[in-house]
Amino acid sequence: MSIHHIALVLGTRPEAIKVAPLALALEARGCRPHLFLSGQHPRLDLAGLGVGHLPADQLRCVPDPDPFAFARTVAVALAPRIGRSDLVMVQGDTSSALGGALAAHDADVPLAHVEAGLRSFDPALPWPEEENRVTIDRLSSLLFAPTKDNAENLAREQLAGEVHITGNTGIDALRRLVGSLPKRTGPPVGGLPRLLVTCHRRENWGLSFVPVALALLALARSPWIAIDVVLHPNKAMADTVRELLAGRPRINLLPPLDYRAMVMAMRRSSIILSDSGGVQEEAPALGVPLLILRSKTERPEGIRSGNSKLVGTDTRLIIEEVERLLEDSDAHAAMALPALPYGDGHAAERIADASLAWLDRRKRVERPRLIA
Template sequence: MLHRRIDIVFGTRPEAIKLAPVAAALHAQGMAVRLVATGQHRDLARAAVDLGPYETRHLDVSPMADPFTYAHSCASAYAAGNLPRPAMIIVQGDTASAYGGALAAADLDLPLAHVEAGLRSHDRANPWPEEDFRIAIDRLAALHFAPTELAARHLREEGCDDSVHVVGNSGVDALKALLATLPPRTGPRGDERRLLITCHRREHWGEPLADLIAATIDLAERHPRLHIDVALHPNPAIGQAWRRALERTSPVRLLAPLTHRQMLLAMRSADLILSDSGGMQEEAPYVGTPLFILRRRTERPEGIASGQLKLIGIERQRIVEEVEHFFASPRVRRAMINGAEPYGDGRTGPRIAAIIAERLALSSLPARPRQERPAASL
């Protein structure tokens, strides 16, 4: 049995969901897991999963407008917490909390493992600032857990070789476990059609969101038998924008922020999803609902290659045209529903735990060479 402590740093609900299978697998390998919650999403992250039999520390860094400043504050709070030194820090994805955990590992000369490493849109503005965060985290990591072969190729092209492991996406582990607990999917509803919409990305605040809302109103007015649900993000500014515009548009239903289980039920009951969410891009193929990506770029193109996702941007006319074409063409709908699993098979957590256990047992995992701490923006 290994008795090496692993710190898992997270701050958002998606991170909590995707890191839960990793924590459980590490615990099963006999390693001591300590969860370090930054507080980026506060109650949402804490309520997202059963945090299990682990020691948990809460940094509770106050939310800040500038994500880079928040990341540096998380790193400083970690150091100030005087936590017993772990054997390794693990972070997931591309959030300010993940970057903060990576900075803490660099400051303390600790090995860093990056779960979901290597995703690239090759456009710093889409998504922003996540593209910058993910690249910076990968530069600091000693272990890169890539979800797909494409992500691994990005990392190798950037000079990471022996540290890259293709393991799948740990979010699929959590997703499959939760899908198994849901009631059976209901059958056809005649000619009734359901559309689910979500939008929260920072680069879409303002005019892009206004375009999406206008397209939603167009669709509601032109297709009275189309049932439209908008799942609101916890950010109050986004909810206010929708409420102001849809005050008199009764066919559109605004849903309060949903739990992960509630969101999966909403996704499964829809015929089509419009979303800018990275997590929903990963989940939709497994739920079995086609998804149109409301972005100009995506760092998750594997679902597009499998035919289950389509990148359409976030312009009003294009949204309306694409949705109408989808519902008018049974052939298009059938082609987007298939059994491909583009982001993993649901066994990522055990793969990651086995690799970490082997490396720690061999004591062969040095930290990356110490670098100067990046400035407050990249």
């Protein structure tokens, strides 16, 4: 196998969690990737994720309220640094991922998209993520689709990139943390039923969070329930949550949690309410029923597996679904049956193998012929 120079671009905590297994898989195959950190989230626990020893450049791009302006800032900072790379890899649909894709295009370096093919089919939900992922897929030479659904989306769009169905590296990260999956066979034993709530998508900022807060306040009137709400690092969103929910009985506001603490909180919960993409992937594997605080999702597989349900931000529907799951043990048990709709925990190995094989083929084609 030839020695290849691979650049991994990331900027957010979820990206770091999902990129870490891939970086380690590449390293295990003799390819030491170079990490480029955009600065979208200022503190990434690379050491805690096991990749702190890898070479990394801090781009230190200043976050911009305009996500596309930030993506272009990342691209301008990154493009001059990746000219010697054989492949640029980005994960997901963040502004950092879009910036990495644009930089690869500007520098004429092949691009690989990890978590390709997710579609809500609505540019506004979520925004800007849906536009980001569509643009990144169009620029990519390698498209790593977590599921068959994702690959079919790419096939319908007739993109030029080579498509591989691999599973999601988020499940790899979860497997590394908690061991073999799945294990859980029922709700946590002892104590009050606990709801775990996370909410951070742009469509749920500001006044849009009010219906969710009203549902939580209504549920918290019961003395037989405890509600944990995880604050997001985004100050505006956290301030909104504090204003509406701080000091209320049976509602606990938790500071932003690191990856390990978040997974442990999920495992302690009876029901999760969240608009997070990562939580949509992790909850089925952990066997925790999930009510999705969105009207549309690009991850329908968890709904089909029976582990998740869309409730949007409808106050009445949120209350009804939580009460149904708490009162109907059969309904709860059906949603709590662990499943792996997003992969088996070996996605990083498949992505690393496919990437290096593609690069080997590319080098063989490009190698000049010797003239006798």
